[in-house]
Amino acid sequence: MLVIQVEGSTGDSYTATFAREGDILRALCSCPAGASGTHCKHRLALLAGDFRQARGDLTADVGEQVATLLRGTEVERVLQALSEAxxxxxxxxxxxxxxxxxxxxxxHQ
Ligand SMILES: [Zn+2]
Structure with a gap:
């Protein structure tokens, strides 16, 4: 399980949690969008390897940790389709x- 603190646009602090079981990746966020079950920009950014909103001490290999959690999951497939669209x-x-x-x-010729 990977837990990352992020700072929202209003300065509030949220917790993004990534947990993988087999090929299933669960990504949760405590922000209002995440809490209501819709996708939020925090998780999308972190899953895309963008850690600019992250706060606190991140390990140097956090990008690789996220990539490893994502690899081969349905979340990865759907994110690729979203990116292509x-x-x-x-x-x-x-x-x-x-x-x-x-x-x-x-x-106007
Ligand atoms: Zn969020």
Whole structure:
């Protein structure tokens, strides 16, 4: 089990807990979003290897510990799908912007 203290955007302190049993990774957070059962940015950041919100003493290999907990789990698979969807969305947003610029150009020729 891995327990990491994080500081929320309002300065409150929360506890993110990661526990793995077999291929199941349970990730809990004591923040309001985490407590109500929805995903929270704290866990997503920590699982992505971003420890900027973390407080207290972290061991030097905390990134590797998280990666090891994540490897081969359903959480890892879904996070990868989320990341791909995010990339697709950003690409589509760039395309929309580019088409709008092109539209402005062709309408003002
Ligand atoms: Zn949280």
């Amino acid at each position: 995010q990339r697709d969305l950003e690409r589509a947003q760039r395309e929309v912007k580019s088409h709008k610029k092109a539209l402005d150009r062709v309408m």
